[in-house]
Amino acid sequence: MARFNLRRKLQRRISILKRCILRVWNHILTCSLGKPSHNYRMVPPQSLPVSTLPEIASSGYVSGIVTPSAHPPMKMAAAAAMYHDQRDIDSINNKDSDLVALKISLLGDCQIGKTSFLAKYVGNETQDGRILKDGMNMMDKTLLVKGARISYSLWEVDGDEGSSQQIPLACKDSVAILIMFDLTSRLTLNGIIKWYQEARKWNQTAIPIVIGTKFDDFIQLPIDLQWTIASEARAYAKALNATLFFSSAAYNINVNKIFKFITAKLFDLPWTPARNLTIGEPIIDF
Numbered sequence: 001m002a003r004f005n006l007r008r009k010l011q012r013r014i015s016i017l018k019r020c021i022l023r024v025w026n027h028i029l030t031c032s033l034g035k036p037s038h039n040y041r042m043v044p045p046q047s048l049p050v051s052t053l054p055e056i057a058s059s060g061y062v063s064g065i066v067t068p069s070a071h072p073p074m075k076m077a078a079a080a081a082m083y084h085d086q087r088d089i090d091s092i093n094n095k096d097s098d099l100v101a102l103k104i105s106l107l108g109d110c111q112i113g114k115t116s117f118l119a120k121y122v123g124n125e126t127q128d129g130r131i132l133k134d135g136m137n138m139m140d141k142t143l144l145v146k147g148a149r150i151s152y153s154l155w156e157v158d159g160d161e162g163s164s165q166q167i168p169l170a171c172k173d174s175v176a177i178l179i180m181f182d183l184t185s186r187l188t189l190n191g192i193i194k195w196y197q198e199a200r201k202w203n204q205t206a207i208p209i210v211i212g213t214k215f216d217d218f219i220q221l222p223i224d225l226q227w228t229i230a231s232e233a234r235a236y237a238k239a240l241n242a243t244l245f246f247s248s249a250a251y252n253i254n255v256n257k258i259f260k261f262i263t264a265k266l267f268d269l270p271w272t273p274a275r276n277l278t279i280g281e282p283i284i285d286f
Contacts, residue, residue, distance in 0.1 A: 098148075098149060099142070099149045099150075099151050100148060100149065100150045100151065101151045101153060102150060102151070102152055102153065102175045102266070103152075103153045103173055103174045103175060104152055104153070104154050104174055104175065104176045104178065105155050105157070105170045105171050105174040105176070105177045105178065105199065105203075105206070106118060106154065106155065106157065106178045106180060107157050107159075107167070107170070107171075107177065107178065107179050107180065107199055108157075108159055108179060108181055108188065108191070108192070108195060109159045109182070109185075109188045109191050110158060111159075111182075112159070112180055112181055112182040112185070112188050112214075113180070113182065113213035113214050113249055114156050114159070114213070115137060115156060116213075116249040117180070117211070117213055117247065117255060118139055118154055118156055119139075119249070120249040120255050121154075121256065122139045122140070122154070123141075134162075134163075134166070135157065135158045135162055135163030135165065135166045136155060136156065136157055136158065136163065136166045136169070136170060137155075137156040137158070138154065138155050138156070139154045139156075140152065140153055140154070141154065141259075143263075145267065145269075146269075150263065152259070155170040155174070157170050164198065167198050167199065167201075167202065168201075168202045171198075171199045171202040171203045171206070172202050172203060173203070174203055174206045175206055175207065175262070175266055176206050176207040176208075176209060176262045176265075176266075177196075177199045177206045177207070177208055177209070178211055178258070179195050179196055179199070179208065179209070179210050179211070179240075179242070180192075180210075180211045180212075180213055181210075181211075181213070182212075182213055182214055183212040183213060183214050183215055183217070183218035183229060183246060184214055184217050184218055184221065186229060186232070189212075189229065189232060189233060189236065192210060192236055192240075193236065193240075196208065196242075207265055207266075208240055208241065208242035208243075209243050209258065209261075209262070210233065210236060210237040210240065210242045210243070210244045210245070211244075211245050211247055211258065212229075212233055212244070212246045212247065212283075213247055213248070213249065214248060214250075215246045215247055215248040215251075215253055215282050216248040216250050216253070218246070219280060223279065223280065226279050226280065227279050230246075230279055230283055233283075234277075234283070237285060243261065243285070243286040244283060244284070244285040244286070245257070245261075245282070245283070245284055246283045246284075248282070253282050254282050254284070257273055260273075261273055
């Protein structure tokens with residue numbers, strides 16, 4: 001203890017002596033140069049505004065290289081604290097790094113039930129995930145497949161004349177393109193060729209699927225008319241090399257099955273829907 005106290009006294013006196021010498025030296029410089037000498041002091045981290053943290057982080061200080069800036073130098077403890085803050089920010093930005101994001105496009109004429117179909121699949125996520133743009137409706141759906149989280153970004157083009165300008169944006173980078181028509185309207189069925197051709201201008205690799213909506217109304221039609229529409233729909237789907245589904249958003253017929261089929265195709269999962277060509281039942285043809 002005696003040695004320790006003696007050492008502390010010695011260090012204190014040396015420190016006082018250094019300060020005195022530094023003061024005298026600064027006074028000599030001031031007199032000889034005619035300019036005041038500047039003493040820089042350490043600024044505690046609390047005095048730095050929050051808005052300066054990104055600038056300091058980009059200045060290279062964290063990596064051990066201090067570049068000139070308008071900010072006074074910080075203590076190493078402040079630099080370390082800022083480094084951990086930056087890591088926290090990065091972790092927030094990367095919190096969804098395990099999420100597989102995939103895009104699916106929905107095309108077809110107006111008033112054929114695309115939005116109802118989409119809302120039925122998205123379910124409870126509709127309220128939070130819906131985004132409206134000119135001529136386009138977007139929703140998100142996240143699901144868990146064998147331990148992996150998949151987020152489907154669903155882009156629906158309205159189908160009116162002005163919305164055709166949104167086709168390039170909607171179809172680019174999509175993994176699947178759903179071309180939809182109203183089972184009770186042969187006019188919308190004839191229009192799927194046009195939608196397919198426009199989609200293929202911007203995307204050559206997406207999985208094509210033809211979907212007939214409003215099956216619950218379709219089965220109210222005369223059986224011979226059902227047979228004619230079903231035959232034409234199968235012929236169109238075959239020409240487009242697409243899988244055909246009849247669906248109903250109102251009764252949730254084949255809605256989830258369609259997206260299950262897409263997921264299985266994308267990730268090479270051992271699942272395929274049962275083929276059904278029976279008139280009066282929701283057809284699935286591939």
